[in-house]
Amino acid sequence: MDWTAEAIERLKALWAEGHSTAEIGRRMGISKNAVVGKAHRLNLPARPSPIRRDAQPRPAPVPRAPRPVAPARAAVPPPMLRAAPAVAPAAPPPAPAAPVLRAFPAPAARPRLGSRTCCWPIGEPGTSAFRFCGAEPMAGKPYCAEHAALAYVKPRDRREDAA
Structure with missing residues (x-):
């Protein structure tokens, strides 16, 4: 133009x-x-960005205090908590079915992950029960034979579908 x-x-x-x-x-x-x-x-005055509508900078996030750790439960509750409930509590919903693997014994000390231990995670991350398998891995793989069978799935042959 x-x-x-x-x-x-x-x-x-x-x-x-x-x-x-x-x-x-x-x-x-x-x-x-x-x-x-x-x-x-032409050096015309800049326009405010339609994306950043507020000219005020956002305040810095406030660091959160760590959550308090719940004390261990006593074997016998205090007397005021012993009263039996009027209605029996409902049974918890059944947990979703998960594939059952062989039980890996919990090591006395957590194994150091590296090239000589299975790196398959076991348990929920962030909980004290979370750990890695720690068994002997397959050669050239980060997992033991059982976990490698779960991790490495062979792709289907697409020629079977083309008929």
């Missing part, structure tokens, strides 16, 4: 009125990017 003196004056006027770059482009019959480029070259 040839930017004539009239076009530049019209751009400056629409810019000063506060129209969006897309609206200025529609009114002038040019693209939004042409408006942005020319406004930049």
Whole structure:
């Protein structure tokens, strides 16, 4: 586009009125990017970003205090908690069926992960029962034979589907 003196004056006027770059482009019959480029070259005042509407910077996040650890439960509850409930509690819902693997004994000391132990996670991360398998891995694999069978699934042959 040839930017004539009239076009530049019209751009400056629409810019000063506060129209969006897309609206200025529609009114002038040019693209939004042409408006942005020319406004930049003319050093017109910057517009606030439509994405960042609040000019105020956000406050820094406040670090949270660690959660208190629940004390171990006593074998016998205090007398005020011994009263039997009037209604028997409902049974908890059954847990979803999970594939049953052989039970790996919990090591006395947690094994150091590396190239000589199985790295398969066992348990829920973040709990004290979470650990890694620690068994002897297969050669060249990070998992033992049983966990490698779960981790490495052979893809189906697509030629079976094409019939």
